[in-house]
Amino acid sequence: MQRKMKVYLAGEIHSDWRERIENGAAQSQLPVVFCSPVTDHGASDNCGVDILGPEEDSFWKDHKGGKINAIRTRTMIVDADVVVVRFGDKYRQWNAAFDAGFAVALGKSLIVLHDASIGHALKEVDAAAQAVAATAEQVVEILRYVTG
Amino acid sequence: MQRKMKVYLAGEIHSDWRERIENGAAQSQLPVVFCSPVTDHGASDNCGVDILGPEEDSFWKDHKGGKINAIRTRTMIVDADVVVVRFGDKYRQWNAAFDAGFAVALGKSLIVLHDASIGHALKEVDAAAQAVAATAEQVVEILRYVTG
Amino acid sequence: MQRKMKVYLAGEIHSDWRERIENGAAQSQLPVVFCSPVTDHGASDNCGVDILGPEEDSFWKDHKGGKINAIRTRTMIVDADVVVVRFGDKYRQWNAAFDAGFAVALGKSLIVLHDASIGHALKEVDAAAQAVAATAEQVVEILRYVTG
Amino acid sequence: MQRKMKVYLAGEIHSDWRERIENGAAQSQLPVVFCSPVTDHGASDNCGVDILGPEEDSFWKDHKGGKINAIRTRTMIVDADVVVVRFGDKYRQWNAAFDAGFAVALGKSLIVLHDASIGHALKEVDAAAQAVAATAEQVVEILRYVTG
Amino acid sequence: MQRKMKVYLAGEIHSDWRERIENGAAQSQLPVVFCSPVTDHGASDNCGVDILGPEEDSFWKDHKGGKINAIRTRTMIVDADVVVVRFGDKYRQWNAAFDAGFAVALGKSLIVLHDASIGHALKEVDAAAQAVAATAEQVVEILRYVTG
Amino acid sequence: MQRKMKVYLAGEIHSDWRERIENGAAQSQLPVVFCSPVTDHGASDNCGVDILGPEEDSFWKDHKGGKINAIRTRTMIVDADVVVVRFGDKYRQWNAAFDAGFAVALGKSLIVLHDASIGHALKEVDAAAQAVAATAEQVVEILRYVTG
């Protein structure tokens, strides 16, 4: 492929896994373009009320924010060739699993990144994936291989 | 619609929410057909090795099981008009969120059922839903209304 | 076609056009199955808060109701062969025009029903239609012809 | 996303909302590309007869024009990531609502822009949207956030 | 397949090829359901003005009729498994070739029925077909074989 | 739209209509990219046997050629925004009508170009079109208008 492969990095926002993948790919000049959701937790939570005005009910605050975030995430998933979804062990990250399901239904290649310790809970997501990686470096190696 | 509406009930398997919805619909003779994943936890976990032979590595045990379960769940989601996804507060239920994402990408109507207490963690899933219900009875009322 | 043609009747809810079409088809035993949105104005406006609980802000009351109504209308449009959309001269009926656009994007045959007096304002909708009828009886005649 | 987000601006043509959005995005150098229908009212009304010859019957004049306009609008909606639809309070704008329905059926992100005063009449369109904005500036802020 | 195969018979309306196929299938009780466009030439030409009112300009008379006929033909092609298109040597039958192209783009199986004498002019249509038959009886034999 | 509109020019190969459209667009520097089938009649007829070897039976000669031509035409139609189909009065041009049907099924905008004298025979094709032009210059004007 002479065009670059488009990779969307979904999921956990509290560790440096995105940087490790992006840096690893950059160091090797892999023909890959990355994109991500908004990873600033506060901005992501508050975007709805910050932009469109306050809500008394936290449900609607969340609703306005969740919908605006979806403008970004769905556009990026639809445009991607590969979706990498990272699950950490501390948060519920239902949105990450939602993104994985959304991507698979559209025929995107899914790579799941998580520790073995949470593998059982993720078995249906892993079963839908093209690869289950334990480290960001493994994801870089997969991208190197498939674009090599 | 003179045909029945097809509703897939995804998610939590440790409470009686499916029975409450199905009984509620049956008592009112709503024109709705329900289907569900295999809700026997042990059978669902072990189906891969029970049918296709044992695995030493639990990852592959899970993998075989997760893939066989997907034969059922994807066929049912593809066939459904409406997907109801129930989230409880005790489990990670990443598969439920995955099913929700898969359903939305296919253009299915999504109804999410959960307690308000876990609403913030579910905000992206809720934002993709046509309705967010707190009780099984509310789901029955929605089905009564939309098929009325 | 040995199966019946499926026809969704969208739009105006304050005149008897649906009954006239359904009665006309029934009298001739046309092989057509009709479906419609909820046509009880009050029920349609209030379904969100009636089922899922009250809202202080009328925007969210409308939002909850609009989303629940869409469960019904989208399922029916996706399932339909033909979508008939009626526009009256008194209301804005943006939802009727929305349904028309939704149906056309899915490749459904669109029949628009309105008085000539409002034709100019409807020119883009009419331009996307397979037929523009002025009376319910003309719609019946079209259905008789295409299923004859 | 390293490519620019594609945004189609549908609806009202008698106020400066498009300019306000385009200028706002340009001032901040947002990575967004805008496109719009023909916004010259007379040209839009007359394009059919101006190009393809006169019609005695105004219905066919409108029909020829509506169809030619659709060449532009549908190509742009199909190509877009996001569709912004503006509703004013003076016109029926059924074509704007048609475009919104068309866009949603194709899975595009919809942003609706209107005053709160007409919100009830737009509740089904709003219910299908990812965001409901009251000002052009809010739309700019959404685009800034989702492309940030 | 335990359901019947759905076959749409498009094209020439001035010979008895449809009857020969339908009779041949009926005599052998093949599990096939047939459907066809309106084959009454006059009705097909005049349906637009007969139902929706007269036109002075023959172009618009044809336009109204052509669009109403498409309600039937597109619904049937979308619903079909197999589309049989018959070309005779006397008429231009551009609508038959249009139907063939429409069917192929939707992934339907195409069977073309024509005399060898007009084969060169039909080479692109034949090249898109699963079978090119010279007689109605051959079409019956194909249907017998593929449903056997 | 900041990208150029992609226009496929299908149909008649024995007059200068393509040059007139392409020259007209070039003179005005319209943001349009054109493509066309192979318009060398002999090359188009013989490509199959010229490349893949001779055939004794003219049917198979045509078949091999028709299939190779379809590699080009389908790739171009799938990639196009607008398909212009020209019908002359001398040839059967079933392939042109096939291309029109193929394009419409994919949701492309169709412009048909022909003399009024053959309008009745083309009524179903015209009924599926966004515009019916009588001259190449009208097609240029349409392209100017929709890209203006």
Add this chain to the structure above:
Amino acid sequence: MQRKMKVYLAGEIHSDWRERIENGAAQSQLPVVFCSPVTDHGASDNCGVDILGPEEDSFWKDHKGGKINAIRTRTMIVDADVVVVRFGDKYRQWNAAFDAGFAVALGKSLIVLHDASIGHALKEVDAAAQAVAATAEQVVEILRYVTG
């Protein structure tokens, strides 16, 4: 699911695996409907020339037959929920692998049935499957489980 699951049995025609699956399902009254390609080797090879007339060149004999067989197989795969593909060790069975790829691209659930001894050569096909079975009885157990 209250409707039966539709299962297409592709591949090897020289052993009794289809009967073993169908009998196993019938004995347990599983809610499954099976369909298969024509499994009479001679009929399948000769259908083209038997129905449409002889060919001197064996390539065209095969071509006519292969295309007619595809009318049946593609209709059945498009209609199926699950595609089971059996590979034996004696034949090349490229058509079986073709059917597997066709099914996966359409989002069907794939079950592959083969001896472990040929697993390496089938690794890409197996990697696309929801289950890899070694015996017909395992396939029956999978169908029992997913329809239970």
Add this chain to the structure above:
Amino acid sequence: MQRKMKVYLAGEIHSDWRERIENGAAQSQLPVVFCSPVTDHGASDNCGVDILGPEEDSFWKDHKGGKINAIRTRTMIVDADVVVVRFGDKYRQWNAAFDAGFAVALGKSLIVLHDASIGHALKEVDAAAQAVAATAEQVVEILRYVTG
């Protein structure tokens, strides 16, 4: 077409057919972009365990590798206009036939390249192709013709 045609070269990895096609196209400066699977047999077999860690069971070694290879191949097939599949006479190449089926289901143009001696075994694959070539040079000629 002013953009280059995208061609994916699938199948046999033990002869120089890819180089012959790529060199032939390069010498003539054809507007074609080629891409291919990983053609290093050892790397392709071992990529799963090389990147994601060893497996005791060769089935899972193959499975991990097959899935990673699919990230590359499916992305490339989805992106391609034309898929060329080469079959040699020494290997089973079920993955090549799988790729062919996958490509055809997505509507891609398929060119099959093989010796006449294995034509009968490939008859279903050939029947789905736009061209069946015997030499790499013929493939170059087809690409020259369709991009000419």
